[in-house]
Structure formats: structure tokens, C-alpha cells
């Protein structure tokens with residue numbers, strides 16, 4: 001049996017709740033979730049929990065931080081999601097958590113902002129800001145919403161100084177895009193491309209939000225990766241660790257880690273992923 005190679009990743013889309021109180025909780029009649037609006041709790045600040053969980057199973061992951069600068073347009077609802085509740089890499093507590101992860105063996109990468117996949121100068125600016133906060137060079141990127149023009153985005157990323165991209169994946173279901181499963185070098189750009197196996201929201205949507213079924217599907221993909229001798233790459237947004245709002249998500253993540261541990265999996269940071277494992 002092949003060794004199981006696992007690549008855990010997180011995209012940090014938002015660290016606090018703002019517009020979601022209006023668009024989601026009120027619509028769903030979830031009054032209880034509104035509590036934290038008034039008490040000052042931070043329902044999406046799940047970093048300590050996430051780090052503790054991974055440490056417990058001897059794992060480390062790659063964490064992609066976003067620097068969204070799109071402006072709020074009151075009559076464009078799409079801009080709410082992108083502009084409200086966003087955080088800045090320059091906030092002291094964001095800087096602290098970024099450096100803390102880095103010092104303890106996690107990898108920090110850039111979560112390229114919504115429009116950056118077609119904007120070289122924006123990519124360069126975001127990379128520079130993150131590197132200033134981190135105090136060292138970063139290697140990788142994943143684009144927000146998995147936005148990708150092939151190979152144009154990769155060429156722009158390479159020009160901005162990145163060496164790998166972890167964007168290649170499906171937005172609406174689990175599994176690989178166009179059967180591209182193993183990491184490869186894109187010939188047009190020279191970038192290392194790391195395909196995504198599972199994103200947590202697709203997994204739960206596919207399985208009707210049933211956590212047992214979601215776990216079963218996640219394990220099937222794990223078996224597949226091990227059989228094919230490719231990386232099992234998963235994306236779990238950190239705000240989904242809030243069990244009150246996303247019941248079952250944290251549980252499934254921990255069960256996946258347990259199974260990885262049971263199979264003696266090797267955990268990889270994205271920057272160390274090999275094109276020929």
C-alpha cells in the first residue's frame with residue numbers, strides 16, 4: 001500500500017461576522033446566532049482551536065491570508081460579501097496570529113483577492129504587504145473563489161514572485177478539475193500547480209449537510225488519493241470551525257485527521273509538495 005500524503009490548507013476569507021448577521025441569520029430566523037453581535041464574541045476567530053486540533057494529530061497546514069481592498073458599493077450586493085467584514089493584514093492582531101503560525105511550523109501563503117487573478121500589480125502589492133507583516137518571503141498563493149484563467153493567472157503570479165499556486169479545483173463539487181490530480185509544473189509559467197481534492201462546503205452540499213455522509217465521502221477521496229499515490233489536498237475555511245453556525249464541519253475535520261493519523265499519513269506544507277512524490 002502506498003503511503004498517504006496529505007496537504008491541509010485553509011483560506012482565511014473573513015475573521016469576523018458582519019453582513020452575515022443580516023443576510024444569513026435573519027433570513028434563516030437564527031436569532032440565537034445574533035447574540036455575539038451584541039456580546040462582542042468573535043465567532044470566526046477559530047485560530048487557536050484549529051492550531052490545537054492539528055497539533056493534536058501531529059499535523060501542520062498551509063494558511064492563505066486575504067488582503068481584500070475592493071470598496072463597498074451600497075447598490076451592488078456582490079460587493080457586500082467582498083468588502084464588509086473583511087480584515088486587513090495590517091491589523092495588529094492579524095499580524096500576531098500570522099507570525100505565531102509561522103513560528104510554530106505552519107506555512108503562510110497569500111489568498112489572492114477577488115480581482116487579483118487578472119491583475120499583476122494587485123498581486124504584487126498583496127504579496128508585499130503580507131511579506132512585510134510576516135517578516136519573510138512567501139512562496140504560494142490560492143485565489144479567492146478559486147478564480148483562475150489558465151495559464152494567464154499563473155503567468156501573472158510567477159511575475160509577482162510566487163512559485164506555486166493551489167487554486168486548481170472545483171467550486172461546486174468534490175474531486176479534481178479535468179482529471180488533473182497530481183501536482184505538475186505549468187509549462188507556460190513554470191509555476192508548480194497543486195490540485196485541490198476537497199473543499200468543505202462542496203463536501204457538505206454534496207452530501208445534503210449530513211456529517212456522517214460527508215465523512216464517508218471524504219474518506220473515499222482519501223482512499224482514492226492513496227491508491228493513486230497522489231496528494232490528498234483539502235481546503236477547510238477557518239470560520240467553518242464554528243460548530244454553532246456550521247454544525248458537523250469541525251467534527252468531520254477532526255475525524256479526517258484521526259484517520260490520517262491511523263494510516264500514518266505524512267503531512268505536507270504546500271511549499272514542500274513535490275511534483276513527483
Ligand SMILES: [Zn+2]
Nearest residue numbers: 011013144145
Ligand atoms: Zn476565499
